[in-house]
Amino acid sequence: MHFHNGHIKLPGVRTYIDPHTYEDPNQAVHEFAKEIEASCITIERVIGAGEFGEVCSGRLKLPGKRELPVAIKTLKVGYTEKQRRDFLGEASIMGQFDHPNIIHLEGVVTKSKPVMIVTEYMENGSLDTFLKKNDGQFTVIQLVGMLRGIAAGMRYLSDMGYVHRDLAARNILINSNLVCKVSDFGLSRVLEDDPEAAYTTRVRSNRMHF
Ligand code: AMP
Numbered sequence: 001m002h003f004h005n006g007h008i009k010l011p012g013v014r015t016y017i018d019p020h021t022y023e024d025p026n027q028a029v030h031e032f033a034k035e036i037e038a039s040c041i042t043i044e045r046v047i048g049a050g051e052f053g054e055v056c057s058g059r060l061k062l063p064g065k066r067e068l069p070v071a072i073k074t075l076k077v078g079y080t081e082k083q084r085r086d087f088l089g090e091a092s093i094m095g096q097f098d099h100p101n102i103i104h105l106e107g108v109v110t111k112s113k114p115v116m117i118v119t120e121y122m123e124n125g126s127l128d129t130f131l132k133k134n135d136g137q138f139t140v141i142q143l144v145g146m147l148r149g150i151a152a153g154m155r156y157l158s159d160m161g162y163v164h165r166d167l168a169a170r171n172i173l174i175n176s177n178l179v180c181k182v183s184d185f186g187l188s189r190v191l192e193d194d195p196e197a198a199y200t201t202r203v204r205s206n207r208m209h210f
Helices: 025-032 081-094 127-133 140-159 197-205
Strands: 002-004 007-009 041-049 054-060 068-074 105-109 116-120 172-174 180-182
Touching: 025 081, 041 068, 081 105, 081 116, 127 172, 140 180
Parallel strands: none
Antiparallel strands: 002 007, 041 054, 054 068, 068 116, 105 116, 172 180
16 A cells, blocks of 8 residues: 555555645646646647637647647636636546546646646547537447447546546547547536535535545
8 A cells, every 4th residue: 555645545446536635736737747848739720718718739749759639728828826726627637547538638738838738639529519510420329339438438437436527518529530538627617606516515525535
């Protein structure tokens, strides 16, 4: 057994660690996400609007690795310390997962500005928009394949002791091979205004913190 920032790690059992349990949120980011040099990233175009700033597509070229298409979430200028913490909190969560149906984190840029979160690129974007745009064009086998992928991702999260709390087609991304991946691990959901807040709070307290 290893003690790890006050968390007990059981060999062979991987469990999610809530970044909130870290006194210093920066420590959580650096524990779970790789720092990327901004010079390794080429931004190509804006593909969406995130809660904290633009989402862009681009390329990542790490030394000794081949170039990868990536999505880049940026933190808009003039952010507060809390916004920075919440923004990077998503990376601290995503960086703990390793599954073909969970969006893969490449790393973060925190040492220069703009602050960025770099993930694998999903060519077909969010599932809700994609399905509406291509209504009636998929076979049942294809649709069931998408569902199986989402279910496998959610099963993995559950096995890790993580409760997503916002599973919806808009939070699933789909790539050019029609592989669906769970995304949106934001920490900033407004629980107070949520009619299901009591329920959500109860679920949250059931998260396992080892
Ligand atoms: P989010 O802030 O995660 O809700 O992202 C906002 C929008 O950006 C999404 O609805 C997608 O259209 C797009 N997007 C986010 N991440 C990716 C990604 N990894 N690949 C492609 N598009 C993405």
